[in-house]
Every structure is written in structure tokens, then in C-alpha cells.
Amino acid sequence: MGKTIAEKIFERKTGFPVKAGDLVIARIDMAMGQDGTTPLAIQSFEEMGGKKVFDPSRIIFIIDHNAPSQLEAISQLHDNMRKFAENYGLTIYEVGCGVCHEIMVAKGLVVPGDLVIGADSHTCTYGAIGAFSTGVGSTELAAAMISGQLWFKVPETILIRINGTLPPGVYSKDVILYLASQIGADGATYQAIEFTGPIIDRLSVEERLTISNMAVELGAKAGIIAPDEKTLTWVKQRTIKSFEPIYPDPDAVYLKELTYDCSTLTPQVALPHRVDTVTSIDSLGEVVIQEAYLGTCTNGRSVDIEVAAKILQDKKVHPKVRLIVAPASKEILLEAIEKGWIETIVKAGGVLVTPGCGPCVGTHQGVPGDGWNVVSTANRNFKGRMGNNKAFIYLASPATVAASALEGKITDPRKYLR
């Protein structure tokens, strides 16, 4: 009987045949921690009596959630990470390097076929390059840092096929928001997803990262896309590691197979305060906004900044809107400067903040006021997510966010892209 990518990755990492439902202990290729979760992992590591890490080259720390620090207490927690990294010889990506999930793929730290854990729920992002990657808690990160292993239940897999051709002005973010509305916030709990189909094939690797990033918003443990030539070229440009990609067997057994045609999809908007309550922009009605946010591990990449800059070119952000832009990494920031996108955005009235998580997690760099509506390219719009439980967060594509920033209300971007 054929096997899914998830089953085959666990088979490789355990060294014996496995099937969905098995409980296994597997070797970890990479373990990642960010500044919201790693200080607690370090505490657990010490409480466990950890004396050394299993392999310093396979553990990465990244300071992105509160970067630069806005409080003394956070600076101390960052120092805990720096000290631990120095003591144990780990690589630490400092303030301003970018969002952890962008760094892990763009620096070639994760390759196809890897099994990766990260103390951050959006670790599932690396599924876009054919890795099995999933979020864990701080204490599990600590245990993995000591042992190089973690226990898993090998998940069943849902195959999601996206047919058709995306219309102009409609992006991978619209696809995944639409899927959230169809599948629900717990539709794939305990399961992996494999995304496939002609639309997925035509997306760039960066656009695919947006899809896999939000697999966890459907409850999934992993959101995997089988590598193709595009993936292999992309990864080889970024890594020095050798790797052997894993593909699903042609007769792989899936829990279920879902097919959607997105040829007539419109720009989608997730309404406050749920990611799976999604509407087409055509039926949204008027939503006046006070803040627009472009960035995050979902949509802070070059393709996202480019489309926003194209829409903002020679125009002005609405005077009552704060447009905040956080490139997902230093390299993306540099590319955006070189290509003139930053100049366009800043001239239009956008505000540039440090590459990193920006205001997504509600601690700094753009906490909304009471009653504000925010349109954001992030992956979560929970009440209080951006730091104020009296604000309302709408999720959309970078194009929709840019068009909305111009008009001061949530706006269909298609008229700006003709």
C-alpha cells in the first residue's frame, strides 16, 4: 500500500516502516526557537539537568517577535538566549535578521525531506519545500535539544487539490483563506495536508510558503507540497546541505481527497475574530480602516512587497490610515531598497519597521487603538492578537492591504492592477 510524504519522512527518520496512527520517536533534523518561546525552553533545559545539546549545528535561535526589545525584561530574556547560544555553540539570528520562518528556508537551513520542529506554531511553513515541519512547545524544544528526538503520532494526510488558473489580482493568500473557510479552524486537527494541483504547481516557492504557513489555521500538523524542479532549484541556490527529496507514492492512501477549482476565486477577507470566517471582497460592504499591515511569516516576502509597491506607486496612503511595513528579512529589505519598492512605499506614506514579526503578535510597532479596524497580511485575527481586544483585524492579501491603505477602507485591489 502506498505512502504519503508524511509517512515516508517518518519512515526515513525512524529507520523502520511506519503508517499513519503509529506512535514513533524520530530523529530531528533541525530545531528552532524564537524569543517568545526559547527563554522558557532554556529554563526547562536547565530544570531537566541538560548539560549539552545533541548537535549545535541543528539548533537555531532567532530573535524576531520583540525585536528590537521594547522593555528591559524582554532584553534580559533575549540575553538568556544569547548566553545559551554562546555557551553551547548555537547559531543565533539577531534582532533585524527577520522572521524565523523566512530565515529557516531562505538561509537553506531546512531542505526537502527534513523533519523539523520549531517552538512556534507556524513552523509548518517549511512544508512548502517538502519538509515535514511542525510547531511544538518550549519544553519539547528543550527535550529535543538534549536528545535530538521527539515523539510523534504519524498523521493521516488530507490531499487538497487546487484546480484551475488564478485570476489576476487573486493570490495564494486568497486561496488559503478560502480553504480556511471551507475546511474550518479545526478541519485538519491531528492531520497533515498535502497541497497539490495546477494552481499550486504554478505558484512560486515564495507564494507556496504562504499556503503552508497557514496550514495550522486549519488545525493541521503540517502542510506539505511535494517538491518540483522549481523547489529544487530554489533550495539549491540557498543551501550547502545535500538532500534527497521525498515524494508521495502514486497509490498513497489519504484520509480524504478534497478538490477545489479556484479559477473564479475573488480576493478573500477573513473577518474578525476568526481565520475561518471568510468572505469575498465583493460582499464585504464598507469597512473603514485605521491601520494596514504588510509583513509577517505569511506575506512579508519580496513578491508581497513588490505587488504592494506597484499599487502604491505615485499615490498616497489615505490620511487616516497608518500603513506599517515589515519585510520578512534583512535580505528582503535590501532587495526592496534596491528595486525601489521601499522608496515607493515610504513616499506613499508607509512606515517601515524592523524586519521581524512587527505588530502581528501585539507587543509593539503598531498596537491598534480601541475600535480600530486593521487590515493585515498576517495569519491570525484573534481578538486581542495585535495587543488590543477592542480592535478588529481583517486578513487579506498584500494587494488588498495596499489598495485598502490608499482608500482608507477595505478595497478590491483588482482595479489597481489593470
Place this chain on the structure above:
Amino acid sequence: MILKGKAHIFGDDINTDYIISGKYKFKTLDMNELGKHVMEDIDPQFSQKVEIGDFIVAGKNFGCGSSREQAPRALLASGIRGVIASSIARIFFRNAINCGLVALECDTSRIQSGDEMEINLTTGKINDLTQNFTIEAAPLPEVMIQILNEGGLVSYFKKHGSFPEPGKSQS
């Protein structure tokens, strides 16, 4: 082991941002401080209502969203002993067991706010003493029982230095 406490009812899809907001959790490792703010965005008075040993009773997908382990830890610090939900999101489920917070899945639809609950961790039977009915929780995987029996993953690792050998599931 038998645990007793009263039920605090929540609905579906309670995410970890609601359990403990990012604006608090990033600042400190002091769980007693975080415990004062649990559930604040959806029930501002919650931490004052909790008595030590109480349970959260919720609908589906409890603990979805962020991987923050501060969520189960802050619940424990607030006095909550366990979560009973019709389903529990994956990362929260693991984090809860790893830090010693009881987490059980069963049909919670009949349980009312304030009901006195009695949980037998050995049998997985949940008694609603107020309404006098019994529900059976889905059994935990053996690996989780072993971790929970040691009081969590930190004490398990301290003692054994590795994960419990999970063996194969029955399904």
C-alpha cells in the same frame, strides 16, 4: 488519582492568544504573574473566579493557534487543574500534558457552568456530581500517561533523560 473541582464553561475554538495574550507572555517567565491574566480578552474577571482545582470545560478545538506553552502553564498557575473539551488542538494538548495540566477529550455538551466535576485519571471517567451523570474520556496515548504520571516532561527527562518508548498504537 481522583480530582474534584467546579466547571468553568467556554465555547469552541478557544485559542492560546485568548488563554494568555502575547502582550503579557513575552515579558516574563513568572507564571504566577501570567496566571492573573488568563482568559482576560474573553472573560476579564476569569482569574478572580477560579478556585484552586477547578476545570475548564470547553467545546471543540480548545487551545488552537500559537504554540505558546505559557498557555497551559498560566492556566495551572491560575488554579485550573485541567481542561475537558470535546476536542483539543494538537500543540496545546502536548504542552498541557508536558507541564502536568490534565487534558481530556469527551462530549462536554451537557456540563453546565458551576457543576461539581470529579475526574478519575486512572479510569478516564468524568462524573458530573451536580447533574449526576458520567462521561468517559478518550484514552490518552501510553506515552502521554507516562509523562503525566511523572508530573510532566521536565521531571520525566530529569529522571530518564529520554522520551518514553511509545510502542505502536492499536488503531
